[in-house]
Amino acid sequence: MPSIRAPATKKTTTLTVAIKCRPLTEKERLRSRDIVRVKEDKEVLVLDPDLTKDYLERIQNRTKEKKYSFDHAFGPDCTNLDVYRRSICSIIAGVVQGLNATIFAYGSTGSGKTYTMVGTQGDPGLMVLSLHTVFDFIKKDKSTDDFEVTCSYLEVYNEVIYDLLEKSSGHLELREDPEQGIVVAGLRCIKVHSADKILELLNLGNSRRKIESTEANATSSRSHAVLEITVKRKQRNKYRNQVIKGKLALVDLAGSERASETHSGGQKLRDGANINRSLLALANCINALGKQQKKGLAYVPYRNSKLTRILKDGLSGNSQTVMIATISPADNQYHHTINTLKYADRAKEIKTHIQKNIGTVDTHVSDYQRMIDSLQIEVCRLKKELAEKESHLSVKPVDKAADDELSWLNVLSHETSENVQERINLQKALFELEETNLQNRTELQHLDDAIAKQQVIEKDGAVVQALRARRQDILDNIRDNDETGINYQKEIEENEKQRCQLQNMIDEAISNNGNKTYLHILSQYRLLGMANTELQFEMAMRDQIIHNQREAQRNLWNLLMGLGLDEKQILELAAKQGLTIEDSTMTPYLGQSDWKQSPNLDCRKSTPSCCSPCTGQTYSRSSCSFQQHQDFGSRSSMRGHWDLAHTFCREEHHSSYYLLSHNHSPSAYLRLRRSSEHWISGRPSSWFDAPDNHPRDMRKSFPEMKIQSSPCNEGCMSTSPFTADLGQQVKDPWNNTLKQQHLKDGHHVGMSRSQDVSKGMMTHYGGTIQGLLRYGPSEQGASMLSPNHVFQNNAPPNFSDLSPGLPSYATTGPVSFSSP
């Protein structure tokens, strides 16, 4: 029997911002003046550093004096313990109860970030104090629960992640996990039983951190360091299998600086540029998040740096977050101080949504994880073979040419891997950006409707004006997001060019070089690496879907509650529908396994070609887009068949992610255009052409599209005989039989993947082949299929021959297709 659960409730909180002003250092005392005043533990006054300003200028308010107010403010006499007690202590208790918390120090170089986070023996920092509290709470806990505390410590240096708990750590990759958010693959997590043990690890990690002496700070941290403590609590009471997991992230950022001030050059200058790049990305995220609270949906560019990706949860997700902005009181630091305070002021607007992390594991995600893991094992094996081959080559009699070639190939391999990573990252960013604008456009539509209605009641009244103002904000957001999107597109094009160059170089080397085995391994390694990252990309997409599914369920639940139904009534109603509703207080947090069984998704069991009433979706437009989207590529055998009618279309540039419509419903085209028209402007229309037999302006031709904001319509509209037929024919979309299936009305349906073996290049493409859309750059697989291309013998290629040994999975990649 299908079963749904009441979701765990989310609580919205605002980021806590605390300012800490350090004392003047010995050196500064000789030549600087103290210009910062902290008042009433909340206000910070920064005096004009220019003492020459006269009384008149001051009273005329022509001074540079600035005043800000924050949640907490600490003057030079305050210790780290003061900061801890007033602004941090209360959130640490939550970590032991399964909540996430993030504490990060932000400020210019030499302002006291490391001092605040790490501290000294006499004045232990927030990392040390928090750890002691965690263990104190565990010790004092009166329940019979089992606790497990683990700790990891990483640094981001020059946009590369290193494990500070490993002696000689390699480069680590970021991965997006549906349960845990952003995780660093391969990062060591050490089980610890006491705060002292963590402190030992912390000291060890700190000794490995990249530190340099700069003009501004003798021990300047050149990297961003993240200490993460995870507290797992296995409950031994009636909820036996429940595991509550709280995470505490403590972040010491590298200092922002101006090259001119630090007098650095060479490597230091490069470090500085990278540090500033991450901090700029962080500042942009803070800006966008601050703006979002005021103006609605602004795109938050987390993907612009590793640091912001790591801090994503802390900045907007499931985390109670404290920002400690550190400032120097010295007059020559005036600009830095004001800058830091400005960002801190904006950060006050940021909201996060906290909820308890109650453990659940999802099967299909673990399937993907297994695939990725096996690919990673394969990559490791090939890496080893490569290393062996290299050492074998290097013991040969000195052959400088071979050595040069080898190092050239290594550079090539490294560049290729970076290129793939960058591409995936850009595509994800574009995807998210598109999603944000999709929501913006929906709101715009609603606003237009509301304005039109309101105009009838009171022409140009206050309400209309407020609505218009909001409309303008949304339009501004859309425009900003479009601009960002165009820049991403350009970057993707650049990346694609680079990819082609690299590929040509590898191809050339393979054809010219005698050492074919080595090159073959290199090529294999590269291909597997690509498959690996693409799988990760796909997993991230699924995570997004899962996330939206949860939101949709949450909305549905809230709606039911909002209708005034009490729990008993809901249970009775559900029972009539044959549904079991479990109580959130008694059951684990809603996991993906739940939504697999949710009535929304399971509806196809009873109605193969049409969605059952999908009321919940109506209230979450974006969730619903994903509701359709989620079906894409899904291979749950539980479902028995694949309801292709619900697949949602999305354009993605080049070899990337896309979704296809599976029937002739114009909705597919419209949805595509609506979601992507803002990208397309200025590009050749052939990139995303509407079929000739469908006029461009779909709205005119298909007035029913106007009601598309009802997701239910989206789902149900595609209930064509074609789909129904498909529903019966398609038994398993992942199965080869489907790949070559022909529909009776002449459309091809298939999941496909191509591999141009001769070039050593792999392109995945697939999905359902139907319609007259065209995708992708000409260099890749897409060029094989021109618009309106008719497969030979009206059948798709034999995909299984083209992709030997690689697992089938949902589609990514360019595609061109047509129906005869």
Ligand SMILES: Nc1ncnc2c1ncn2[C@@H]1O[C@H](COP(=O)(O)OP(=O)(O)OP(=O)(O)O)[C@@H](O)[C@H]1O
């Ligand atoms: N509250 C404080 N009391 C006494 N000294 C402090 C305090 N805060 C910072 N300092 C001193 O100021 C100097 C710079 O501090 P710190 O290294 O923590 O700065 P930072 O912001 O981490 O710099 P960077 O970004 O370059 O790493 C150090 O000498 C430190 O001892």
